Amino acid sequence: MKASEIRELLKLTEMPEIISFAGGLPSPDAFPTDIVEKIVSELMREKGKYVLQYGTTEGVSALRKALLVRLKETQGFEASMENIIITAGSQQSLDLIGKVFLDPGDNVIVGAPTYLAATNAFRMFQANVESVPLGDNGMDMEYLEEKIRQMEKHGKSIKFIYVIPTFQNPMGVSLTTEGRKRLLEIAREHDLLILEDDPYGELRYEGEPLPSIKSMDLDGRVLYMGTISKVLAPGLRIAWIVGEVDIMNKLILAKQPTDLCTNTLGQHIVAKYISEGYINSHIEKIRKMYREKRDIMLKALEEKMPEGITWTHPEGGMFIWLTLLEGMNARSILEKAITEKVAYVVGDAFFPDGSGKNTLRLNFTNADNDKIEDGIGRLAAVFRSEMSD
Amino acid sequence: MKASEIRELLKLTEMPEIISFAGGLPSPDAFPTDIVEKIVSELMREKGKYVLQYGTTEGVSALRKALLVRLKETQGFEASMENIIITAGSQQSLDLIGKVFLDPGDNVIVGAPTYLAATNAFRMFQANVESVPLGDNGMDMEYLEEKIRQMEKHGKSIKFIYVIPTFQNPMGVSLTTEGRKRLLEIAREHDLLILEDDPYGELRYEGEPLPSIKSMDLDGRVLYMGTISKVLAPGLRIAWIVGEVDIMNKLILAKQPTDLCTNTLGQHIVAKYISEGYINSHIEKIRKMYREKRDIMLKALEEKMPEGITWTHPEGGMFIWLTLLEGMNARSILEKAITEKVAYVVGDAFFPDGSGKNTLRLNFTNADNDKIEDGIGRLAAVFRSEMSD
Numbered sequence: 001m002k003a004s005e006i007r008e009l010l011k012l013t014e015m016p017e018i019i020s021f022a023g024g025l026p027s028p029d030a031f032p033t034d035i036v037e038k039i040v041s042e043l044m045r046e047k048g049k050y051v052l053q054y055g056t057t058e059g060v061s062a063l064r065k066a067l068l069v070r071l072k073e074t075q076g077f078e079a080s081m082e083n084i085i086i087t088a089g090s091q092q093s094l095d096l097i098g099k100v101f102l103d104p105g106d107n108v109i110v111g112a113p114t115y116l117a118a119t120n121a122f123r124m125f126q127a128n129v130e131s132v133p134l135g136d137n138g139m140d141m142e143y144l145e146e147k148i149r150q151m152e153k154h155g156k157s158i159k160f161i162y163v164i165p166t167f168q169n170p171m172g173v174s175l176t177t178e179g180r181k182r183l184l185e186i187a188r189e190h191d192l193l194i195l196e197d198d199p200y201g202e203l204r205y206e207g208e209p210l211p212s213i214k215s216m217d218l219d220g221r222v223l224y225m226g227t228i229s230k231v232l233a234p235g236l237r238i239a240w241i242v243g244e245v246d247i248m249n250k251l252i253l254a255k256q257p258t259d260l261c262t263n264t265l266g267q268h269i270v271a272k273y274i275s276e277g278y279i280n281s282h283i284e285k286i287r288k289m290y291r292e293k294r295d296i297m298l299k300a301l302e303e304k305m306p307e308g309i310t311w312t313h314p315e316g317g318m319f320i321w322l323t324l325l326e327g328m329n330a331r332s333i334l335e336k337a338i339t340e341k342v343a344y345v346v347g348d349a350f351f352p353d354g355s356g357k358n359t360l361r362l363n364f365t366n367a368d369n370d371k372i373e374d375g376i377g378r379l380a381a382v383f384r385s386e387m388s389d
Numbered sequence: 390m391k392a393s394e395i396r397e398l399l400k401l402t403e404m405p406e407i408i409s410f411a412g413g414l415p416s417p418d419a420f421p422t423d424i425v426e427k428i429v430s431e432l433m434r435e436k437g438k439y440v441l442q443y444g445t446t447e448g449v450s451a452l453r454k455a456l457l458v459r460l461k462e463t464q465g466f467e468a469s470m471e472n473i474i475i476t477a478g479s480q481q482s483l484d485l486i487g488k489v490f491l492d493p494g495d496n497v498i499v500g501a502p503t504y505l506a507a508t509n510a511f512r513m514f515q516a517n518v519e520s521v522p523l524g525d526n527g528m529d530m531e532y533l534e535e536k537i538r539q540m541e542k543h544g545k546s547i548k549f550i551y552v553i554p555t556f557q558n559p560m561g562v563s564l565t566t567e568g569r570k571r572l573l574e575i576a577r578e579h580d581l582l583i584l585e586d587d588p589y590g591e592l593r594y595e596g597e598p599l600p601s602i603k604s605m606d607l608d609g610r611v612l613y614m615g616t617i618s619k620v621l622a623p624g625l626r627i628a629w630i631v632g633e634v635d636i637m638n639k640l641i642l643a644k645q646p647t648d649l650c651t652n653t654l655g656q657h658i659v660a661k662y663i664s665e666g667y668i669n670s671h672i673e674k675i676r677k678m679y680r681e682k683r684d685i686m687l688k689a690l691e692e693k694m695p696e697g698i699t700w701t702h703p704e705g706g707m708f709i710w711l712t713l714l715e716g717m718n719a720r721s722i723l724e725k726a727i728t729e730k731v732a733y734v735v736g737d738a739f740f741p742d743g744s745g746k747n748t749l750r751l752n753f754t755n756a757d758n759d760k761i762e763d764g765i766g767r768l769a770a771v772f773r774s775e776m777s778d
Contacts, residue, residue, distance in 0.1 A: 033437030040429040048422030052622035092648045121646045233441035235653035264624035
């Protein structure tokens with residue numbers, strides 16, 4: 001086992017003098033504390049005896065119902081109560097999917113780079129993680145097809161392809177509609193499962209919404225993962241998985257000995273938050289807030305970064321991906337950055353093979369607006385000094 | 390994997406016409422909804438930006454501090470912040486301990502009968518579960534010693550001994566102080582770890598408190614598991630593990646890819662509930678409530694059960710253990726009981742080897758007082774009819 005660097009870095013963000021672009025944290029100003037207070041007050045008065053009791057493993061019915069209505073509206077797919085389970089955050093979704101699908105030596109395909117705690121979760125089950133490079137339009141479908149062919153040729157059976165199609169972590173890029181269709185075709189041809197992880201899809205600041213892969217899934221080969229962490233509050237630990245009934249039943253059996261059930265208070269809070277219509281105006285509010293933060297960071301990068309350093313221009317999500325000059329090492333530079341009281345996540349942590357030494361991830365949603373420009377300035381100075389050495 | 394029968398039975402308890410003695414559920418009347426409402430209101434106003442944010446994997450500092458103070462008072466042992474981690478309920482504690490300690494083919498020793506979801510959790514890691522019979526004073530220490538000797542003779546290395554020393558689930562019995570000392574001696578002689586699971590220790594209705602095994606642990610071989618589920622609210626999913634620093638560090642590494650962190654709202658609620666002193670008066674209140682329920686059930690059993698059926702007389706906890714006549718089958722009788730609208734958990738589910746066919750577990754904390762007598766009457770009629778067949 002290997003400690004998650006993001007988790008360790010979270011501790012740094014607790015030091016008030018550090019400007020942290022490290023963790024994938026929402027802005028603390030984005031939490032609707034007044035509405036949560038009101039909802040909990042109503043819950044305690046109206047049905048405290050359910051809200052504080054054990055719940056069923058598959059999750060609170062009121063929440064699953066509210067999510068099905070919302071998923072139809074926002075993601076364009078219909079599902080029934082048997083197709084959805086609640087988990088204690090997307091990390092638990094990944095852990096349960098690993099428990100159900102992965103035996104030692106099994107193969108999975110992920111992006112390079114990709115969410116490092118997903119790779120860690122799959123490796124906990126001793127899976128072999130193969131990767132496919134990402135470009136400005138997400139995962140490279142031609143490369144994927146060739147990769148699958150090569151793996152099949154060598155007798156490597158593949159359990160699933162893991163993708164974050166919209167505002168990908170860590171790059172911030174999205175797979176186009178065409179790319180999504182192609183991914184489904186490839187999966188169909190080779191009879192593979194797709195794991196569609198969609199924590200950021202609703203955080204769009206410009207451009208047209210893209211269809212979820214699940215909405216184009218005709219033969220039940222997409223497992224869709226959603227979460228409330230980025231659009232309401234990660235501290236509630238509420239997420240969901242949507243897929244075929246036989247897979248859901250296996251996931252429920254895997255969840256029972258893992259934690260019996262997800263915290264019921266959090267489930268009921270989210271159920272009311274969605275069903276009483278608070279969520280849409282809240283998402284509007286945080287889109288505006290995060291768009292502004294993204295623009296401040298992009299402008300500061302434009303103004304301050306030395307020639308030769310490049311970065312992505314995400315239409316949504318939480319991250320900008322920086323590429324330093326060839327030969328620069330983001331990991332050794334991080335120590336200097338922390339001395340200058342600014343933090344990021346090193347890019348090689350997101351590559352299953354440890355490549356990408358000259359890349360790094362910046363989060364733009366957590367820091368205060370007036371700190372973003374300052375932090376980018378400090379980073380630019382660190383990089384400039386490194387480049388002149 | 391095998392579905393947990395208790396979880397499935399929970400669904401039955403949702404049918405209002407069934408009197409359920411099945412699940413290990415607190416009484417819904419025992420939830421301090423007014424205080425939780427007040428605490429959440431204060432939390433949202435005073436520190437909502439922390440309470441709804443991600444937390445560290447080891448748990449919220451305020452909660453760990455509050456628990457250390459309380460554990461010293463109630464369990465008689467001192468520990469530091471590095472010795473305690475927060476988990477999403479005791480079931481997750483068992484899962485994480487399994488992740489850290491168990492490889493396929495490893496051996497663990499449990500009681501017979503014991504908490505079935507513990508056995509299930511250990512078996513998820515393909516451990517071999519050996520069992521030692523329980524009597525009126527908990528696990529049989531002579532048998533345990535002989536068992537360990539036999540296992541060592543056959544080259545079976547043992548990872549830990551799992552015990553619920555106080556008001557054991559499912560029997561309701563407790564290991565005496567002498568038994569606890571003997572268990573520690575045996576563990577020391579054979580250099581074994583003890584997993585002390587203590588969900589019910591504070592639910593004492595008569596008799597003198599027993600020392601925790603951890604309080605007598607001189608060489609760090611006891612991992613102590615506690616939970617808020619039975620004394621405050623299971624729906625919050627908050628529990629803890631106390632032990633040596635090197636073990637804690639491994640558990641933190643195992644928890645990271647499992648769920649990143651336990652829900653922070655629940656952690657802050659419990660921290661305030663303990664540190665602001667609500668917990669002691671609440672435990673007084675539920676002790677009184679549950680003592681009454683236990684006494685109603687014991688009286689009803691005394692008055693109504695046919696000759697030859699016996700049961701335990703627990704000084705605390707949540708369960709009474711019934712032994713039917715030799716040859717009777719609690720599993721086949723359960724169907725008839727459900728037809729008569731009363732439910733229990735079959736005893737053989739708690740035996741790792743599936744024995745105990747003529748035993749069953751009754752929960753006395755969840756049903757309304759006026760239903761307990763009625764339910765025991767229905768059960769007695771079912772058993773009587775079975776005995777006269």
